[in-house]
Amino acid sequence: MSKLTLISHHLCPYVQRAAIALLEKGVAFERINIDLANKPDWFLKISPLGKVPLLRIEEADGSEAVLFESSVICEYLEETQAGAALHPADPLTRARHRGWMEFGSSVLSDLWGYETAQDAVQLETKRQALISKFTTIEGALTDGPYFAGSSFSLVDAVFAPVFRYFDLFDTLSDSGIFDGLERVKRWRTALSQRASVKDAVGADYPQRLMEFLEKHSSILLRQSAAA
CATH class of the missing domain: 1.20.1050.10 (Glutathione S-transferase Yfyf (Class Pi); Chain A, domain 2)
Structure with a gap:
């Protein structure tokens, strides 16, 4: 099982999209909120646009990937996670x-x-x-x-x-x-x-x-x- 971490901000509506998708899918995830006015160095290293949300995916073999952009994250969750479909089949x-x-x-x-x-x-x-x-x-x-x-x-x-x-x-x-x-x-x-x-x-x-x-x-x- 992959470990999912949502890099977040308390107010960001784009983060909320991803959080809602994760919750609808019933997927366990960790959420880390950052201060966008004082972005930590580790965040800037993994965020190409310097924005939230990010979804960090840690695999059992130790490999790691980071997704950015809320629509991309939501599409990934729809394609990889079980639970109710959030996109029409047609x-x-x-x-x-x-x-x-x-x-x-x-x-x-x-x-x-x-x-x-x-x-x-x-x-x-x-x-x-x-x-x-x-x-x-x-x-x-x-x-x-x-x-x-x-x-x-x-x-x-x-x-x-x-x-x-x-x-x-x-x-x-x-x-x-x-x-x-x-x-x-x-x-x-x-x-x-x-x-x-x-x-x-x-x-x-x-x-x-x-x-x-x-x-x-x-x-x-x-x-x-x-x-």
Whole structure:
């Protein structure tokens, strides 16, 4: 049996994708969190991009390999680990799912701009971008509870960390981003109740995210204080 170690960061949504996939597969793994503001030398030696997640695979014969990029890690786990399938068997449907995973990464790009916005104009620009993205995916969803209906997939693993941000953001203000998007809202609720999604972050995640907003002087906090 291989020993798997997930090199992680407490907040990183890309790490959460890999953690969710590991938990869904029921695979034993160790998790090591690092400080991305002070990356250890051993990490820089094995991370070509200097980013998390990394999956370190140690074989019984003493050999070792390191995978980087969350999508690569998730695909590897799907191909090598037993447990429920997280990708559709049909090649065309599987390709479509991969496309929606990439779409999820584009949502995260807008979300970064939203949470780090320091003025109202930038915040509104990113809010509108997020509304547009979620409106697009509303049209791709069925009656759920998950992206592909009753089966949990890697697309769900990608979007669960996206929705998690809003669990905190919703306590600061009403963004209106999900207004009228009933399928998206049902999907968000279903993902939040999934055990793998809950366990993909530590109990201190909300506190750490709040500290992140404070560090970046997010207007989300200033708006909340002024309300």
